Amino acid sequence: MADQTLASLAAGLKARKYSSVELTKAFLGRIEHAQPALNALVTVTAESALAAAAAADVRIAAGTAGPLTGVPIIHKDIFCTSGVRTTCASKMLSNFISPYDATLVGKYKDAGTVMLGKANMDEFAMGSSNETSFFGAVKNPWDLAKVPGGSSGGSAAAVAARLAPLATATDTGGSIRQPAALCGVTGLKPTYGRVSRYGMIAFASSLDQAGVITVSAEDAALTLQAMAGFDPRDSTSVDVPVPDYAAELQQPMRGLRIGILTEFFGEGLDPAVEQAVRDSLAVWQKLGATIQEVSLPNLPLSVPTYYVVAPAECSSNLARFDGVRFGHRCEDPKDLLDLYKRSRAEGFGSEVKRRIMTGTYVLSAGYYDAYYLKAQRVRALINQDFRRAFGEVDLLVGPTTPTVAFGLGDKTSDPITMYLNDIYTIGANLAGLPAMSIPCGFAAGLPVGVQLIGPHFAEGRMLAAAHAYQRETDWHLRAPSGWAADFEPSTTGGAA
Numbered sequence: 001m002a003d004q005t006l007a008s009l010a011a012g013l014k015a016r017k018y019s020s021v022e023l024t025k026a027f028l029g030r031i032e033h034a035q036p037a038l039n040a041l042v043t044v045t046a047e048s049a050l051a052a053a054a055a056a057d058v059r060i061a062a063g064t065a066g067p068l069t070g071v072p073i074i075h076k077d078i079f080c081t082s083g084v085r086t087t088c089a090s091k092m093l094s095n096f097i098s099p100y101d102a103t104l105v106g107k108y109k110d111a112g113t114v115m116l117g118k119a120n121m122d123e124f125a126m127g128s129s130n131e132t133s134f135f136g137a138v139k140n141p142w143d144l145a146k147v148p149g150g151s152s153g154g155s156a157a158a159v160a161a162r163l164a165p166l167a168t169a170t171d172t173g174g175s176i177r178q179p180a181a182l183c184g185v186t187g188l189k190p191t192y193g194r195v196s197r198y199g200m201i202a203f204a205s206s207l208d209q210a211g212v213i214t215v216s217a218e219d220a221a222l223t224l225q226a227m228a229g230f231d232p233r234d235s236t237s238v239d240v241p242v243p244d245y246a247a248e249l250q251q252p253m254r255g256l257r258i259g260i261l262t263e264f265f266g267e268g269l270d271p272a273v274e275q276a277v278r279d280s281l282a283v284w285q286k287l288g289a290t291i292q293e294v295s296l297p298n299l300p301l302s303v304p305t306y307y308v309v310a311p312a313e314c315s316s317n318l319a320r321f322d323g324v325r326f327g328h329r330c331e332d333p334k335d336l337l338d339l340y341k342r343s344r345a346e347g348f349g350s351e352v353k354r355r356i357m358t359g360t361y362v363l364s365a366g367y368y369d370a371y372y373l374k375a376q377r378v379r380a381l382i383n384q385d386f387r388r389a390f391g392e393v394d395l396l397v398g399p400t401t402p403t404v405a406f407g408l409g410d411k412t413s414d415p416i417t418m419y420l421n422d423i424y425t426i427g428a429n430l431a432g433l434p435a436m437s438i439p440c441g442f443a444a445g446l447p448v449g450v451q452l453i454g455p456h457f458a459e460g461r462m463l464a465a466a467h468a469y470q471r472e473t474d475w476h477l478r479a480p481s482g483w484a485a486d487f488e489p490s491t492t493g494g495a496a
Ligand code: GLN
Pocket: 125, 126, 127, 128, 150, 151, 170, 171, 172, 173, 174, 175, 176, 203, 310, 422
């Protein structure tokens, strides 16, 4: 069952090969087995999971089940879950229990999914290695000495180790795609505004996007169907119809114009990663797609632009965590100022503090024009580059990351090197474009991801290209050994 996708597990439930309770018990068993080594979850909700699974089994028996009813899911701990602790992997929120569900969590609940727990992540989603979590780093299931990527490293590690067939995630500068690449799973960041941000703890509101990590592109299409759509409670949610993504998966590859970005194949790209990505292009070519090179001359400016815009927005979003309105409160404050200062000093980790300080600086009266305004202008130029490129091609393809997973601790002392990890992913966030990463091979025994970027709301086309690739290859079905294999659900009992 280790190789099973969400689609096949859902089919198994429907065919009554096993019940949701059996499936849930099997996945909870895997979590118990893997958690001490991987640290992929912050909270495990075994009891409520079994209750939700029993309710799902009733729906299945009554014939009122939807496509995801009874399927286990893990939510990134950035999404508010009513009654269940939501920490954002910060000491600041280590005892926060939200009184409501994020829109996305509510949609998955309505769909009948079974929440197994909350995934570990970088603190407030700031990081590329999961090492900034207050709850400790997540380990890469392919090699415990390596990082899983970040910030959605818990989600990616959990799906890679088959602790759940899907995990929700968020992507502000690459946090779905980069860990998906480093853990050998499929990661989808939809168009900005396609999926509601209501109840998702804000990092940089003009860049943040909710999405999902799954085994396959087909699974990503199934889950996007459940979470996409307009939400009046999110003012940046976009009111455009949600297509039938499963039907869109069948789009033909013949005549599809794929652009490869000159800027993504330069210095800094590991040759073994480049080789795996170039090999993947040959697969689409064989299916009838054409490949041409396109240039986005302003793209190399995306990392410095992001590291002005994202900290600026985070410094204002995180102002609410002051020990009064939200978050950790220090002991015995002398006065109000002391309460603010010590609560924030104690509650936030050092990367979060670095971002808040940078953000406050670039927004300050004397430096606003020189940094923030300049960054917004460059962002507009990057947007224009993408618009021009999508006049020539239907999809852009390139590497997701410059290297495979690096060692735990290798980059923690040098933030700039850490920031450069997102060099290929940040552009899509600055322009609000849908993008995904799918497994395309291995280098030095570790997974490599290929990235697809589409025009706004072209998720269907992008998923179709990923699905076509996954029908020709089996990289996405490879799972690291040692985690899931011992825990098979009983296939004899059937549903009650
Ligand atoms: N790694 C990037 C950062 O540290 C992106 C994080 C994200 O997408 N949430 O900001």
